[in-house]
Amino acid sequence: MNASTMIGTHVDVRDLVVEFGKRTALDGVDLQLDTGVHGLLGPNGAGKTTLMRVLATVARSTSGSVSLLDHDLSKQRDLRMVRRRLGYLPQQFGYYPRFTVREFVEYFAWLKEMTPSAVPLAVDHAIERVGLADRADDRLKKLSGGMLRRAGIAQAIVNDPDVLLLDEPTAGLDPEQRVEFRELLRTIGVDSCVLVATHLVEDVAVACTHVTVVSDGRAVFRGTPDDLVAAGEDTSDGDSPIERGYTAAIRAARKR
Amino acid sequence: MSWHVTGEALSAYASGRIADSDAWSVEMHLTACERCRAALAAEAATDVDLSTAIRESWPGIAANLSSQGRVRRGSRSRELIVLIAAGPAARWAWFTAAVVVLALAAGLGAVTPFGRGQEIPLLGVVAPLLPILGVAASYGSGLDDAHEVIASTPGGGIRLLLLRSASVLAVTLPVGLIAGAVTGYGSPIPWLAASLALILTTLALASVTGVGRAAAIVGAAWVTGLAMSAAGDVTQAAPALLDPDAVPVWLLVSVAAVAVVALRRQAFNYTSLPAHPRLEN
Incomplete structure (x- = not known):
């Protein structure tokens, strides 16, 4: 098991622009994240998934600089080092129906170039952390949607990542599993940087230490969940204080 | 420790x-x-x-204690098994399809005359195509369900691509050899050399276009080339591309393709799939 060795900024994004053809998905995003659980909130189409894909080293930036764990992502040699320390759960993750949970998680342990002797224990540990230990030898096609998502989370955390990127991780989880999942996030967030993209405001309110709100390809709010609550004191749209804050942050950005 | x-x-x-x-x-x-x-x-x-x-x-x-389940020791050989087994080409459906296609090609080629009195050896035509399709199916074509996560891992680049290409060749070549031996195809060396050259050219081209497109281009070029050489020279027993004289050329092409792959290996660090704007939320 690798102890976290990171000192300094885990995620450092400056003036990030991503364009798909003529469409601008991200338009000058700045983001600095350290250890802790960070929420990434935003309406559909705001650029959350694009930002996650750039941080996961899957999509490339059009301009601006992205550095993870003090490595510049534009340097090929650094890319490999960063990827070993990365965990990523995309919104739609493919799985292999014939694989068991254990084989699926093991597959990604190998792809993340973990030390061979450390793999079996790390795989079991990850499966246990997401509460799938009793289903470890079941094939993925036999699992429910919530269990699949937990298997996906297990592959993301199998290498004890320093940067963990989760895109809509609570989709398909029932309320009780959500509570357990937030607890898991808090544990991981103690010495890693966890970034959770979600449209569920309450996930952020409960589990996150910091929030970034994205709208129309820009980061329009950065602060703690309490700051976001404070931002919504003047509005009445939304069912909870933090939802009001979120609505207010988005509106303020659109007016500008 | x-x-x-x-x-x-x-x-x-x-x-x-x-x-x-x-x-x-x-x-x-x-x-x-x-x-x-x-x-x-x-x-x-x-x-x-x-x-x-x-x-x-x-x-x-x-x-x-809960039962421990099927835990396997972490070793390099176990790593190879898992990485290859995850590829679509390792699935039975694909393997069966490859066997059937080659068997049909060998069978048809043995009995059917093609063109103006000339026979195009169907096995020789099809056998080099299959590995390309297999590689295209195994890597970065969107057929691998977990490509998005794989693209974010250090081991998901050229290493996985080469590993899966080798596993595809390991399946298709023996099947082709057996089919050829059973039907009395003659020397397999010309089409083996062509196979090697085509798959390596696909990999080289993939560093520019992505694996799926590269496989389509090389496959189409192969079929077109064969058709042209068959139409052009009626006197020859086999198309020039499958002639023993072509073997050195295929080997040269292979060497050149390996050089390109080696030089452009960093291009495989990124997924060749387009960014999915439809995933954008």
Whole structure:
């Protein structure tokens, strides 16, 4: 098991622009994240998934600089080092129906170039952390949607990542599993940087230490969940204080 | 493991004389170190009371443990098996399809005359195409369900691509050889050389266009080339591309393609799939 060795900024994004053809998905995003659980909130189409894909080293930036764990992502040699320390759960993750949970998680342990002797224990540990230990030898096609998502989370955390990127991780989880999942996030967030993209405001309110709100390809709010609550004191749209804050942050950005 | 628990600390731990903070670090170490676990077991065996207590309480502990399941030792060979098994080409459906196609090609080629009195050896035409399709299916074509996560891993680039290409060749080439031997196709060397050249050219081109498109281009070029050479020269027994004289050319093409792959290996660091704007939320 690798102890976290990171000192300094885990995620450092400056003036990030991503364009798909003529469409601008991200338009000058700045983001600095350290250890802790960070929420990434935003309406559909705001650029959350694009930002996650750039941080996961899957999509490339059009301009601006992205550095993870003090490595510049534009340097090929650094890319490999960063990827070993990365965990990523995309919104739609493919799985292999014939694989068991254990084989699926093991597959990604190998792809993340973990030390061979450390793999079996790390795989079991990850499966246990997401509460799938009793289903470890079941094939993925036999699992429910919530269990699949937990298997996906297990592959993301199998290498004890320093940067963990989760895109809509609570989709398909029932309320009780959500509570357990937030607890898991808090544990991981103690010495890693966890970034959770979600449209569920309450996930952020409960589990996150910091929030970034994205709208129309820009980061329009950065602060703690309490700051976001404070931002919504003047509005009445939304069912909870933090939802009001979120609505207010988005509106303020659109007016500008 | 850079350090091991000292004999002193182990005996203190076994007899319960150790300080709490030291006990924690010993336990932490023991979970990861087989050598120290063995040393502790030897240490505990010398203490009669302790070993009796362990023997008597073990059945009760074991009854409450969940079954361990099928845990496999982490080794390089296990890594190869898992990485290859995850590829679509390793699936039975694909393997069966490859066998059927080659068997049909060999069978048809043995009985059907093509063109103006000339026979195009169908097996020789199809056999080099299959590995390309297999590689396209195994890597970065969107057929691999987990490509998005794979693209974010250090081992998902050229290493996985080469591994899966090799596994595809390992399946299709023997099947082709057997089909050729059964139907009396003649020397397999021309089409083997062509196979090698085509798959390596596909990989080289993939560094620019992505695997799926590269496979389509090379496959189309192969079929077109064969059709043209068959139409152009009626006197020859086989199309020029499948002639033994073409073998050195294919080998040269292979070497050139390997050089391109080696030079452009960094291009495989990124997924060749387009960014999915439809995933954008």
